[in-house]
Amino acid sequence: MPCVGRERPSGIEDYADAEGYINAQALTCAQLAGTFQEDADLLTTWYSGWYNGLGKKHFINVGRSKEAEHLTIVHCKEHPDETVIHAIGFVIDEMRTKRGIEISK
Numbered sequence: 001m002p003c004v005g006r007e008r009p010s011g012i013e014d015y016a017d018a019e020g021y022i023n024a025q026a027l028t029c030a031q032l033a034g035t036f037q038e039d040a041d042l043l044t045t046w047y048s049g050w051y052n053g054l055g056k057k058h059f060i061n062v063g064r065s066k067e068a069e070h071l072t073i074v075h076c077k078e079h080p081d082e083t084v085i086h087a088i089g090f091v092i093d094e095m096r097t098k099r100g101i102e103i104s105k
Contacts, residue, residue: 029076
C-alpha cells in the first residue's frame with residue numbers, strides 16, 4: 001500500500017500512546033495508508049473482528065474480508081482525512097446494499 005505524504009511507511013506503533021495503545025476509533029485513513037502493508041493487514045483484520053464482535057458473530061468469510069479490506073484501502077486513498085472506522089462502516093454498508101442484505105436497527 002503506498003504511503004500518503006511520506007517517503008517511507010511508518011510502523012503502527014508510531015500511532016500508539018505511551019502505554020502502547022492505539023485509539024482505533026481515531027485512526028485516520030492517511031495513517032492506515034502510511035503504515036507498512038503487514039501493519040495495515042493487522043489493523044484491518046482487527047477492525048473486522050471488532051465489527052463481527054459488535055454483531056455477535058463468530059465466523060469469518062475470508063473472501064468477503066479480503067474484499068472489504070481492499071475496498072477500505074481504496075476508499076481510504078480517496079478520503080485520507082476520514083477515520084478508518086468510518087471508512088470500514090461505509091464499505092460494509094455498501095457491500096450489504098450490493099448483496100441486498102438488510103440489517104434491523
